[in-house]
Amino acid sequence: MTLMKSWVESANSADCPFPLNNLPYGVFVTNSLEARCGVAIGDMILDLSTAEEEGLVQLAEDPVFDVPYWNDVMELGPEAWAMLRARLIELLEDGAPEQAAVAPYLVAMTDARMEMPFVVAEFTDFYSGKHHAVNIGTMFRGAQDALPSNWLHVPIGYNGRASTVVVSGTDIARPNGQTLTTGADAPAFGPSARLDFELEMGAIVGCASELGQPVTVAQADEMIFGYVLLNDWSARDIQAWEYQPLGPFQAKAFATSISPWIVTRAALEPFRTATPEREKELLPYLHEPKPMLYDIELSVLMRTKDATDTTICHTNYSEMYFSAPQQLAHHTSSGCAMTPGDLLGSGTISGPKKDQRGSLIELSWDGKEPITLEGGATRSFVEDGDTLTLLGVAKGDGFQIGFGACTATIQPAVKFP
Ligand code: CA
Secondary structure, three states: OOOOEEEOOOHHHHOOOOOOOOOOOOEEEEEOOOOOEEEEOOOEEHHHHHHHHHHOOOOOOOOOOOOOOOOOHHHHHHHHHHEEEEEEEHHEEEEOOOOHHHHHEEEHHHHHHHEEOOOOOOOOEOOEEEEHHHHHHHHHHHHHOOOOOOOOOOEEEEEOOOOEEEEEEOOOOOEEEOOOOOOOOOOOOEEOOOOOOOOEEEEEEOOOOOOOOOHHHHHHHHHEEEEEEEEEEEEEEHHHHHHHOOOOHHHHHOOEOOOOOOEEEHHHHHEOOOOOOOOOOHHHHOOOOOEEEEOOOOEEEEEEEOOOOOEEEEEEEEHOOOOOHHHHHHHHHOOOOOOOOEEEEOOOOOOOOOHOEEEHHOOOOOOOEEEEOOOOOOOOOOOOOOOEEEEEEEEEEEOOEEEOOOOEEEEEEOOOO
């Protein structure tokens, strides 16, 4: 597939993250406009609420774009999603007869602030990156038992917190919690000393599934509304003390950052790629009828208070062992019901090489090999004032599909009474 040309000139350059091929969905606010749904095109946002008011876009009898979330559109289902995308292409493509009617509703991105693009119904975080799981397992159990015996059979996950999923740009306070220092006989309470990021993709479930009713991998794929970048902030020291026997709890509950633009499945279609070869035959309910991953280049930038960004990781979403549709099929296999707005974290996406590791605990090998940043600072974990930025891009022939940055700065822990 090649670049689809738009009359919005800035959308036609080969390095623009938001060409007509992309059309990602977000929620924005300006000094004069209340928070509402918009679609990115070049360096502009089309105000869909006003476009809907003016009769240029109509998906349902009642307005769906005048609210600060995309859940109402999700609930209309995949046919409506396809209709919306087709209509937006019609309105924004080069030579569109409606150009003069649509142009007044374009807002410069520089005049807008992005908010959470949807109401997160529930958040489930998986652990489906094999390189990450092997690295963590090697650190804590040795290379021999690196992968738990269930790992190649089950997309392992835990139920996280929807309440603390925040949009890119939101500052994160270092969490307080219980930790046990090596050699101590009792835990202490205070700011986490081993704060980490995790590079993940988030899949947004757009369709409900019924209680008691499993869905197939193919159906699960159809249920996914789109994808975002996701940073699953993790307090390694809190996690080490609390995780047995029920898994992570407070170590992951304080914050999860996502990028502001929902990149649709339709936009990613040309970049489909298969999961790696299976090392153990999967049970039939997890079989994939077609490629279910995407070729998306991912990178992580780290910046201290006074230095420039350093790229500390470069990897690809295609490194996942289980795809989001497999995770979703597994999630419903027990009869667990899914809701529009459910968010599934992929699990940390590391590649096989050292500079492809998607977390600091891997990059610094549990703090034993600190990394060096531009300007000379070294880091084993995240310090106060540090900024982490996740980036993602799928590269086509003369165009690219960008995700927009997922960035956050760490603030000091709140003083605990
Ligand atoms: Ca995670």
